Amino acid sequence: MSIPADLKYTKDHEWLKLLDGDEALMGITDFAQNSLGDITFVEVPEVGDSFSAGESFGVVESVKAASDLYMPVDAEVIEVNESLEDSPESVNSSPYEAGWIMKIKIADSASLEELLDAKAYEEIAKD
Amino acid sequence: MSDAKRTPLYDFNVANGGRMVDFAGWEMPVQYESIVEEHKATRTAAGLFDVSHMGEVTVKGPQSEAFLNYVLTNDVSTMDDGKALYSLMCQPDGGVVDDLLVYRMAEGSYLLCLNAANAVKDVAWLEKEAANFEVELVDVSEKYGLVALQGPKAFPILKGLSSVDLSGLGYYRFVQGEIAGISCIISRTGYTGEVGVELFVAAEKTAELAEALFDAGKADGLVLAGLGARDSLRLEAGYSLYGHEIDEKIGPVEAGLMWTVSLKKPCDFIGKEAILSKKQSGPAQKIVFFKTGGRRIARPGTEVVSGGAAVGTVVSGTFSPILNEAIGSALVDAAVAKSDELAVDLRGKAFPIERARPPFLPLNPQA
Structure with missing residues (x-):
């Protein structure tokens, strides 16, 4: 189970890579993609959409199940990974790289403190 | 999961990475590596499935044929030794108790293969109906393991392992023989739409058989395949699954399974009157199969709509890795069963669906 040390995590098994500005x-974590199994569809929001922390912004579907995606912080969507439309399986094969889901602009950086570091997330992602 | 039963292949499944889930009270592998890859491998090479959870009952005695022809919808009297037959077992109102395979072992001696989820109910049903017949029923589910080897490489893999020549074995025929030195009933049947066999084997020999097949088949691309692939393969092939396309409320007329009902056989059978009457008056609802044209799966319970009105419910839904789109089946009002205006409601949004006649792709399990 891969949990890169340089990322932040949520208890809903999403990861955030904090960038400048x-x-x-x-995206979703290795644990999440492994639990879901073969991912067949990722519903992403529109660029420009804004969401509040805790709001559902999309869905990841696998052969077995559909799972909602939740926004961990107040944020605006500034880019989505369009390659997932044709190759959603890259979320399985590369959850932290090719399988990224979207890029956001965080509206309230104070809420970042709620996010988990790799060590804390590891506790949650135990089977 | 602690109360769930384990098949003779439990250790084999776990050792090979099987992701175990509770299915009908059994701990079964839903997948090993990937449902999609297991599905594709079964279509292009071969898949090996543990289906030991299925129930088995022997029916013996001078009135076995008469008994089975009374409790089953298909005509058992057409069978000779070595023949397998698919049939429904119906309630008096035409609803389905179970769908099953009948094997004629010898005159007055049959083996039934039942759905795991229904096995207990079926045995009780059979025992009750057997009261007026000279037959002996024995639940031998614990004595048998069952593995399915399916796919275009199934017979090439078996060739080096089988004690009997299988080249002449017809579809829905079976023989007794040895595979890798292990005594089996070798049945040319399956639930994938592919060429292949199902192997009934003594419970204590099942793991040895699975190991031998897996070892021998790896070079030909054989993979272990779980219940996930079994479901997507059967749906692509358009095969009914109990609890989905058929159940106690959805009978053969609704499900399009009248080919499994012999209205001509010269005896009464349970459900005959109700089925005949429904056939003549027309059913209120019908099962239809559909393609979505998209990747979103319409899962069981999803509403089917037509012109804004609810007209039915999805009963099966999966992703077809071969067609690269979501497919499914639904129980809809008979009036719209031929409509080209159907849609499924996914999270409040209507997505049009296209009716399809299964199989969803060219398949020839009889080849």
Whole structure:
């Protein structure tokens, strides 16, 4: 189970890679993709959409199940990974790289303190 | 999961990475590596499935044929030794108790293969109905393991292992023989739409058989395949699954399974009157199969709509790795069963679906 040390995590099994200027890349964790199994569809929001922390912004579907995606912080969507439309399986094969889901602009950086570091997330991701 | 039963292949499944889930009270592998890859491998090479959870009952005695022809919808009297037959077992109202395979071992001696989820109910049903017949029923589910070897490489893999020549074995025929020195009932049947066999084997020999097949087949691309792939393969092939396309409320008329009902056989059978009457008056609802044209799966329970009105419910849904789109089946009002205006409601949004006649792709399990 891969849990890169340089990322932030949520208890909903999403990861954030904090970038400059309050921006962040987001995706789902290796644990999440492994639990879901073969991912067949990722519903991503529109660029420009804004979401509050805790709001559902999309869905990841696998052969077995559909799972909602939740926004961990107040943020605006500034880019989505369009390659997932044709190759959603890259979330399985590369959850932290090719399988990133979207890039966001964080509206309230104070809420970042709620996020988990790799060590804390590891406790949650135990089977 | 602690109360769940384990098949003779439990250790084999776990050792090979099987992801175990509770299915009908059994701890079964839903997948090993990937449902999609296991599905594709079964279509292009071969898949090995543990289906030991299925129930088996022997029916013996002078009135076995008469008994089975009374409790089953298909005509058992057409069978000779070595023949397998698919049939429904119906309630008096035409609803389905179970769908099953009948094997004629010898005159007055049959083996039934039942759905795991229904096995207990089926045995009780059979025992009750057997009261007026000279037959002996024995639940031998614990004595048998069952593995399915399916796919275009199934027979090439078996060739080096089988004690009997299988080249002449017809579809829905079976022989007794040895595979890798292990005594089996070798049945040319399956639930994938591919060429292949199902092997009934003594419970204590099942793991040895699975190991031998897996070792021998790896070079030909054989993979272990779980219940996930079994479901997506059967749906692509358009095969009914109890609890989905058929159940106690959805009978053969609704499900399009009248080919399994012999209205001509010269005896009464349970459900005949109700089925005949429904066939004549027309069912209120019908099972239809559909493609979505997209990747979103319409899962069981999803509403089917037509012109804004609810007209049915999805009963099966999966992703077809071969067609690269979501496919499914639904129980819809008979009036719209031929409509081209159907849609499924996914999270409040209507997505049009296209009716399809299964199989969803060219398949020839009889080849």
